[in-house]
Amino acid sequence: MARIVAGVGCSHVPAIGVAMDTKITDQPYWQPVFKGFEFSRKWMAEEKPDVVFLVYNDHCTAFDASVIPTFALGCAATFTPADEGWGPRPVPVVHNHQKMASHIAQSLVLDEFDITIMNEMEVDHGLTVPLSVMYGDKTPEDDWGVQVIPLAVNVVQYPAPTGNRCYNLGKAIRKAVESYPEDLKVMIFGTGGMSHQLQYKRAGLINPEFDTMFLDKLTSDPVGLSKMPHVDYLREAGSEGVEMVMWHVMRGALDDEVVEVHRHYHVPASNTAVGHIILENKDYHDSRGKVAAE
Amino acid sequence: MQKDYEDIPGTFVFDADRSREGYHLNQFCISLRLQKNREAFNADEEAYLDGFPMTPEQRDAVLKRDWNRLLELGGNIYYTSKLAANDGINFQNLAGLMTGMGVEAYREMMLAGGRSPEGNRYKSEWEDK
Numbered sequence: 001m002a003r004i005v006a007g008v009g010c011s012h013v014p015a016i017g018v019a020m021d022t023k024i025t026d027q028p029y030w031q032p033v034f035k036g037f038e039f040s041r042k043w044m045a046e047e048k049p050d051v052v053f054l055v056y057n058d059h060c061t062a063f064d065a066s067v068i069p070t071f072a073l074g075c076a077a078t079f080t081p082a083d084e085g086w087g088p089r090p091v092p093v094v095h096n097h098q099k100m101a102s103h104i105a106q107s108l109v110l111d112e113f114d115i116t117i118m119n120e121m122e123v124d125h126g127l128t129v130p131l132s133v134m135y136g137d138k139t140p141e142d143d144w145g146v147q148v149i150p151l152a153v154n155v156v157q158y159p160a161p162t163g164n165r166c167y168n169l170g171k172a173i174r175k176a177v178e179s180y181p182e183d184l185k186v187m188i189f190g191t192g193g194m195s196h197q198l199q200y201k202r203a204g205l206i207n208p209e210f211d212t213m214f215l216d217k218l219t220s221d222p223v224g225l226s227k228m229p230h231v232d233y234l235r236e237a238g239s240e241g242v243e244m245v246m247w248h249v250m251r252g253a254l255d256d257e258v259v260e261v262h263r264h265y266h267v268p269a270s271n272t273a274v275g276h277i278i279l280e281n282k283d284y285h286d287s288r289g290k291v292a293a294e
Numbered sequence: 295m296q297k298d299y300e301d302i303p304g305t306f307v308f309d310a311d312r313s314r315e316g317y318h319l320n321q322f323c324i325s326l327r328l329q330k331n332r333e334a335f336n337a338d339e340e341a342y343l344d345g346f347p348m349t350p351e352q353r354d355a356v357l358k359r360d361w362n363r364l365l366e367l368g369g370n371i372y373y374t375s376k377l378a379a380n381d382g383i384n385f386q387n388l389a390g391l392m393t394g395m396g397v398e399a400y401r402e403m404m405l406a407g408g409r410s411p412e413g414n415r416y417k418s419e420w421e422d423k
Binding site: 014018060084086158205206273 | 298299303307309310313316317324362370373379380385386389393400405408409410414
């Protein structure tokens with residue numbers, strides 16, 4: 001059967017993609033951002049998942065204001081990087097594991113998560129930046145080297161789904177993956193955040209204490225963390241910090257017990273606090289006898 | 295519906311009320327994500343805007359690039375950023391304009407760790423300033 005072995009939490013700041021695409025990652029401003037992904041790229045190269053289930057949000061790119069699905073699952077064969085107003089990112093087309101995506105869609109609906117099915121969808125920086133930071137530089141002619149099942153979550157129009165709903169959706173995704181007969185190694189990414197506010201007079205808000213608490217509780221108290229009301233994100237982590245609810249989908253899909261093998265936190269990337277964490281299911285971690293970093 | 299987020303200063307929460315008000319404005323903005331539409335808009339802004347039934351105030355704010363006014367009239371940052379991108383303004387420089395700090399001072403603030411939540415959680419904390 002297929003199984004989820006690990007989860008990745010990761011910011012998806014568009015400027016990080018621009019920095020990679022324009023090859024300025026060795027500038028002093030960007031060096032510390034990318035330093036924190038060196039471990040992650042090695043880890044990905046060693047782990048080689050067959051499929052990444054990637055939870056992200058569209059930033060008014062593939063979805064305009066006419067249709068706003070709370071959860072939209074990508075079931076197309078491929079997803080093309082979108083023009084977000086400054087030209088499409090020069091990165092590979094994203095290939096789905098289409099059969100598994102359809103299986104998950106069916107399983108979720110029967111499990112009473114009434115998701116939207118996307119048979120045509122372009123993807124924006126919310127999806128491609130996490131792939132870029134985890135897999136490194138790629139050209140449009142390359143392959144990402146992994147199949148990706150995208151789940152787009154509405155976090156633009158209030159209210160985003162609750163943290164609790166996201167956490168429980170993660171559990172249902174895990175159940176769906178584990179009922180897929182093929183022997184596949186799956187990872188789940190929760191992306192977005194961390195603290196940031198892009199708009200109006202309070203723009204630039206950054207809250208390292210909040211972000212650190214959030215990263216800590218992913219391991220120590222994920223259920224408690226998932227109960228946090230939206231107003232706390234909006235007030236404490238900025239109006240766009242509410243993206244962090246998507247990390248709960250990732251956490252819910254993992255075992256109750258996880259091992260944090262890597263963490264990275266840096267301010268700033270453009271307007272945003274960059275946060276990144278790698279959590280391995282404890283049983284999987286122990287079975288490999290790998291020593292946790294720090 | 296009660297709005298428990300209305301007491302946060304310097305912030306718009308893009309809820310259903312704002313979304314309704316800003317619908318045509320936001321649909322105009324997102325149309326600019328395509329090159330052919332950017333070209334048509336840049337060739338004749340007034341004519342292009344005729345295709346979107348927004349209010350005169352919204353239209354005026356677009357033409358004047360009054361970034362905060364666009365938000366006050368129901369625009370959402372992910373939409374208005376498409377208009378900014380068309381003008382060659384990225385998210386960080388747009389924030390520099392919206393905060394009234396200017397691009398350089400805003401960039402410096404971010405490099406120094408950003409805007410602290412201290413004193414920025416409640417509208418009442420801003421009234422004393």
